[in-house]
Amino acid sequence: MAAFTDKVVWITGASSGIGEALAVAFAKEGARLVLSSRREPDLQRVAALTGLPPERVLVLPIDMRQGETFSYKVVQVRKYFGRVDVMVHNAGISQRSFARDTLVDVDRKLMEVNYFGPVALTKALLPLMQKQGGGHLVVVSSLVGYFGTPMRSAYAASKHALHGFFEALRAEESGHNIHVTMICPGYIRTNISVNALTERGEKHNQMDDNQANGIPPEECAQKIIRAVAANKQEALIGGREVVGVYLKRFVPGIFSKMLNGYNVK
Ligand SMILES: NC(=O)c1ccc[n+]([C@@H]2O[C@H](COP(=O)([O-])OP(=O)(O)OC[C@H]3O[C@@H](n4cnc5c(N)ncnc54)[C@H](OP(=O)(O)O)[C@@H]3O)[C@@H](O)[C@H]2O)c1
Structure with missing residues (x-):
C-alpha cells in the first residue's frame, strides 16, 4: 500500500495491544511515527520493534487526562516532522463494574481518558491539519460505541460520545480535506480487560475469556490500516x-x- 509512504502517523496508546500492533504495521507501510502513551520505556520498546531509525520515529509520552499539555505536544511533533497526516486516537481504558456500584470518579476518569482526551488533542491538532491542507483522524471506539452492555456503563458512554463528536466534526471539516474513520473493535486479544477499572478504580487484573479468545491485535491493525487507506x-x-x-x-x-x-466477561 503506497498510501502511507513517508506519511506522519501519530498513535496514542502505542505502548501495548492494538496501538503497538498499529505502530509495527504502519512502519511496514513506510510511515513515519509518533508514539504516545504514559509509559515511556514501553514506547521505546515499541519504537525499537518497528525497526525505524530515530529520524523516522518520535517517542512522545502523553497522558490523555492532561489536555493542558497537548498544544505543546503538537508543537513538538511539528518541530520534528513538520506535519501530522494521520492521528490515531487509540489510547483507552475499559471497565468491569456495575453502574450502581461504580464511584462517579471512575465514570469521570473513563470519560477523561476515552473522550475528553481525544477531543482536546484533536482541537490542538486541527489548526496544523488545516494549515497543511488536510489530515485523517482515526478514532478507535468499540462495538459498545453502538450499544451498551452490562458492566460497561461508563466505557460505553465514553465510546458513544466519541461517535457524536467525530460525526459532527467530519461534517464541519469536510471542506478542509480532513477525514474521520471510526474503528469499532469487538474482542481483540490485548490487556484491555487486565487494565480495566473496577467500581473503585482499581485494576481488574484479569484476562477475560472474551479477550483471550479474541482476534490477534496484528489482524486488527491490518484491518484498521485497510479501512484508513480506503477512507x-x-x-x-x-x-x-x-x-x-x-x-x-x-x-x-x-x-x-x-x-x-449476556456473559459480561
Ligand atoms: N481489546 C479489545 O477487545 C478492544 C475492544 C474494543 C475497543 N478497544 C479499544 O482499543 C483501544 C486500545 O486498547 P487495547 O485493546 O490495545 O488495550 P491495552 O493494551 O490496555 O492498551 C491501552 C493503551 O492505552 C494507553 N492509555 C491508557 N490510559 C492512558 C492515559 N491516561 N494516557 C495515555 N495513554 C493511556 C495505554 O498506555 P499507557 O499505560 O502507557 O499509558 C495503552 O497503550 C482502546 O481505546 C480500547 O477501548 C479494545
Whole structure:
C-alpha cells in the first residue's frame, strides 16, 4: 500500500495491544511515527520493534487526562516532522463494574481518558491539519460505541460520545480535506480487560475469556490500516460479536432481551 509512504502517523496508546500492533504495521507501510502513551520505556520498546531509525520515529509520552499539555505536544511533533497526516486516537481504558456500584470518579476518569482526551488533542491538532491542507483522524471506539452492555456503563458512554463528536466534526471539516474513520473493535486479544477499572478504580487484573479468545491485535491493525487507506467512515472489526451492531439497528427489542443474560466477561 503506497498510501502511507513517508506519511506522519501519530498513535496514542502505542505502548501495548492494538496501538503497538498499529505502530509495527504502519512502519511496514513506510510511515513515519509518533508514539504516545504514559509509559515511556514501553514506547521505546515499541519504537525499537518497528525497526525505524530515530529520524523516522518520535517517542512522545502523553497522558490523555492532561489536555493542558497537548498544544505543546503538537508543537513538538511539528518541530520534528513538520506535519501530522494521520492521528490515531487509540489510547483507552475499559471497565468491569456495575453502574450502581461504580464511584462517579471512575465514570469521570473513563470519560477523561476515552473522550475528553481525544477531543482536546484533536482541537490542538486541527489548526496544523488545516494549515497543511488536510489530515485523517482515526478514532478507535468499540462495538459498545453502538450499544451498551452490562458492566460497561461508563466505557460505553465514553465510546458513544466519541461517535457524536467525530460525526459532527467530519461534517464541519469536510471542506478542509480532513477525514474521520471510526474503528469499532469487538474482542481483540490485548490487556484491555487486565487494565480495566473496577467500581473503585482499581485494576481488574484479569484476562477475560472474551479477550483471550479474541482476534490477534496484528489482524486488527491490518484491518484498521485497510479501512484508513480506503477512507472508510467506519469499520467493525472482530468475530461474530459484530453482528450485535446489526441486531441493535434492525431488531432492537430482541437484542435488548439478548443482552439481559449476556456473559459480561
Ligand atoms: N481489546 C479489545 O477487545 C478492544 C475492544 C474494543 C475497543 N478497544 C479499544 O482499543 C483501544 C486500545 O486498547 P487495547 O485493546 O490495545 O488495550 P491495552 O493494551 O490496555 O492498551 C491501552 C493503551 O492505552 C494507553 N492509555 C491508557 N490510559 C492512558 C492515559 N491516561 N494516557 C495515555 N495513554 C493511556 C495505554 O498506555 P499507557 O499505560 O502507557 O499509558 C495503552 O497503550 C482502546 O481505546 C480500547 O477501548 C479494545
